[in-house]
Amino acid sequence: MGKNLLLEHDHVPGIQSYEVYRKHGGYAAVEKALKQLSPEAVVEEVKKSGLRGRGGAGFPTGMKWSFLAKPEGVARYLVCNADESEPGTFKDRYLMERIPHLLVEGMIASSFALGAKSAYIYIRGEYFYVSRILENAIDEAYANGWLGKNILGTGYDLDLYVQVGAGAYICGEETALLESLEGKRGNPRIKPPFPAIAGLYGCPTVVNNVETIAAVVPIVNMGGDEYAKIGIGKSTGTKLISASGHINKPGVYEIELGVPVEEFIYSDEYCGGIKNGKQLKAVVAGGSSVPILPAHLILKTANGEPRLMSYESLADGGFATGTMLGSGGFIVMDEDTSIVKNLWNFSRFYHHESCGQCSPCREGTGWMEKILHRILHGHGKLSDIDLLWDIQGKIEGKTICPLGDAAAWPVAAAIRHFRSEFEEYVKHPEKIKDVQHYYRLNSLSEA
Amino acid sequence: MNNIRFSDESLALVQKMIRRYPEGRQKSALIPILHIAQAEFDGWLSPAVMDYVASLLNIQPVEVYEVASFYSMFNLKPVGKCVIEVCRTSSCWLLGAEDVIRHLEKKLNVTVGGTTNDGMFTLKSVECLGSCGTAPMMQVGADYYENLTLDKVDTLVEGFKSSGKRKSYTDKPEPRTI
Numbered sequence: 172m173g174k175n176l177l178l179e180h181d182h183v184p185g186i187q188s189y190e191v192y193r194k195h196g197g198y199a200a201v202e203k204a205l206k207q208l209s210p211e212a213v214v215e216e217v218k219k220s221g222l223r224g225r226g227g228a229g230f231p232t233g234m235k236w237s238f239l240a241k242p243e244g245v246a247r248y249l250v251c252n253a254d255e256s257e258p259g260t261f262k263d264r265y266l267m268e269r270i271p272h273l274l275v276e277g278m279i280a281s282s283f284a285l286g287a288k289s290a291y292i293y294i295r296g297e298y299f300y301v302s303r304i305l306e307n308a309i310d311e312a313y314a315n316g317w318l319g320k321n322i323l324g325t326g327y328d329l330d331l332y333v334q335v336g337a338g339a340y341i342c343g344e345e346t347a348l349l350e351s352l353e354g355k356r357g358n359p360r361i362k363p364p365f366p367a368i369a370g371l372y373g374c375p376t377v378v379n380n381v382e383t384i385a386a387v388v389p390i391v392n393m394g395g396d397e398y399a400k401i402g403i404g405k406s407t408g409t410k411l412i413s414a415s416g417h418i419n420k421p422g423v424y425e426i427e428l429g430v431p432v433e434e435f436i437y438s439d440e441y442c443g444g445i446k447n448g449k450q451l452k453a454v455v456a457g458g459s460s461v462p463i464l465p466a467h468l469i470l471k472t473a474n475g476e477p478r479l480m481s482y483e484s485l486a487d488g489g490f491a492t493g494t495m496l497g498s499g500g501f502i503v504m505d506e507d508t509s510i511v512k513n514l515w516n517f518s519r520f521y522h523h524e525s526c527g528q529c530s531p532c533r534e535g536t537g538w539m540e541k542i543l544h545r546i547l548h549g550h551g552k553l554s555d556i557d558l559l560w561d562i563q564g565k566i567e568g569k570t571i572c573p574l575g576d577a578a579a580w581p582v583a584a585a586i587r588h589f590r591s592e593f594e595e596y597v598k599h600p601e602k603i604k605d606v607q608h609y610y611r612l613n614s615l616s617e618a
Numbered sequence: 619m620n621n622i623r624f625s626d627e628s629l630a631l632v633q634k635m636i637r638r639y640p641e642g643r644q645k646s647a648l649i650p651i652l653h654i655a656q657a658e659f660d661g662w663l664s665p666a667v668m669d670y671v672a673s674l675l676n677i678q679p680v681e682v683y684e685v686a687s688f689y690s691m692f693n694l695k696p697v698g699k700c701v702i703e704v705c706r707t708s709s710c711w712l713l714g715a716e717d718v719i720r721h722l723e724k725k726l727n728v729t730v731g732g733t734t735n736d737g738m739f740t741l742k743s744v745e746c747l748g749s750c751g752t753a754p755m756m757q758v759g760a761d762y763y764e765n766l767t768l769d770k771v772d773t774l775v776e777g778f779k780s781s782g783k784r785k786s787y788t789d790k791p792e793p794r795t796i
């Protein structure tokens with residue numbers, strides 16, 4: 172069964188407005204946090220909840236918060252990561268557009284817990300229209316005394332701002348995001364120091380994903396222990412899944428962690444099965460960066476257990492036979508999909524988005540795109556497949572930020588699980604249709 | 619060259635933005651201000667416009683150039699009044715983005731990256747816009763156009779043409795039915 176903690180009211184008419192949101196229990200978490208709890212107690216609830224970062228890495232949020240340095244007289248910041256650029260991911264946009272006040276409420280409760288007096292929501296530039304919706308919600312929150320000076324008479328002050336980016340996947344990486352917020356190019360910083368010690372303007376900073384911050388609202392309302400009862404094992408609570416590709420019902424679904432993958436793909440409550448009655452071929456389960464899995468491995472683990480939508484179950488088997496929950500960008504491919512073409516599409520993306528600081532990523536992503544292009548057009552050699560394998564291995568783990576890993580993993584996984592398809596392209600170039608077209612598109616899109 | 623100046627309305631907005639940041643950190647407002655500048659000065663950032671922005675923030679022109687050239691939404695060359703940005707990534711690609719791009723190339727008689735002779739349209743292909751559940755899709759100015767079909771694309775293009783208006787990211791968006 173779907174479990175709604177975040178999207179409980181997303182279909183209520185007018186829920187974007189303060190009045191309607193408040194009528195449906197909105198801002199109760201801020202009231203509770205500021206009036207009944209101390210900042211430390213809020214952090215404690217988040218720790219107990221077992222909430223893990225929803226931006227992709229799944230790092231425990233309570234632990235991240237407890238690392239925040241608190242030197243006397245130095246400002247602390249909370250920054251919300253609303254850059255959402257991982258291909259296949261669109262849940263944050265949905266949440267911000269539908270229930271903007273949920274994010275605003277989460278930002279206030281979380282800022283209070285961290286002792287931040289200024290907080291920023293950094294949103295990707297393409298979501299300009301969403302930034303207006305957020306700004307409107309923030310104005311309403313100020314007007315009703317939830318932001319500004321002496322909130323609810325508790326002496327706590329908070330200012331909240333929205334900052335738009337301008338198109339760059341890398342700005343979703345937290346230190347690149349901070350650079351961008353400071354008005355610079357989005358080049359990731361070398362860590363350490365981590366943002367918890369030296370983040371925005373060199374001050375202690377927490378960066379959290381939109382969904383993570385929104386989840387703080389139900390956690391404060393119900394208490395961390397209750398939240399931890401939802402889900403399965405260390406995958407507590409609910410997760411927003413962005414479902415897209417060859418399915419009957421694409422969209423954003425809030426699931427209780429632990430739903431079987433098979434149910435998620437085939438039940439009418441979620442994806443509603445594969446489009447046009449086709450067979451499932453493969454799934455990229457957590458955004459373009461995570462390893463692709465063929466149908467048999469996404470539905471069942473290598474041990475034959477049903478695969479579940481949880482951090483642990485999706486990762487079962489490591490990269491040999493498993494994948495990752497990642498951002499929850501669930502991309503489904505039917506039997507007619509070319510894995511080689513799809514991989515070329517992803518590789519072009521990473522090449523385009525590499526910030527260019529580290530040579531392995533800057534050069535390697537370009538080489539991978541070029542080799543895949545060559546294979547796709549019937550000019551590949553069998554040794555090219557090994558060359559791709561070699562290059563991805565020389566990018567992974569050798570860059571300042573994980574964009575390099577994100578570019579390498581899809582290549583490794585596609586070759587691992589679909590090697591024969593690459594060989595088919597090399598051995599039977601005469602079977603490749605549409606070659607002319609692909610040449611053209613690629614050369615032009617570089618214009 | 620020196621007659622570049624924001625409207626009073628934009629200047630007020632710029633001042634408001636600068637106040638969002640701590641003392642001495644006014645450079646943080648650079649990206650939002652570049653968006654305003656691009657919308658106000660014909661959809662692109664000329665060197666003269668960038669120099670003007672640098673002067674407003676009291677920073678070196680090169681600090682503006684290096685930022686403007688990093689981000690894909692900033693145009694450093696003149697563009698058409700409507701920049702059509704078609705998503706070319708993953709789910710959009712699986713569901714026919716290439717057909718949309720090819721169709722637009724034919725319809726507008728341009729190639730990706732090009733501008734029509736009448737200066738009305740520039741066609742771009744861009745990476746995932748976070749709308750994969752309603753693929754294929756494209757963005758024009760502030761607006762997302764989703765679940766595209768070739769017919770829908772035709773209707774939209776005709777609409778842009780007959781209105782003849784410039785579309786910017788900072789525009790008030792069209793009402794959305796969600």
Ligand SMILES: Cc1cc2nc3c(=O)[nH]c(=O)nc-3n(C[C@H](O)[C@H](O)[C@H](O)COP(=O)(O)O)c2cc1C
Pocket residue numbers: 223224225226227228229230232252253254255256257340341342343344345346378379380381383384572573574577
């Ligand atoms: C290349 C790259 C892109 C990323 N993009 C995003 C993003 O768009 N949104 C996001 O929340 N996190 C993104 N992340 C993860 C962030 O660096 C960071 O881990 C996250 O914002 C932390 O928030 P969380 O703990 O709440 O998940 C990205 C990381 C990398 C390496």
Ligand code: FES
Pocket residue numbers: 258259260705706707708709710711745746747748749750751753755
């Ligand atoms: S793939 Fe086109 S919007 Fe995400």
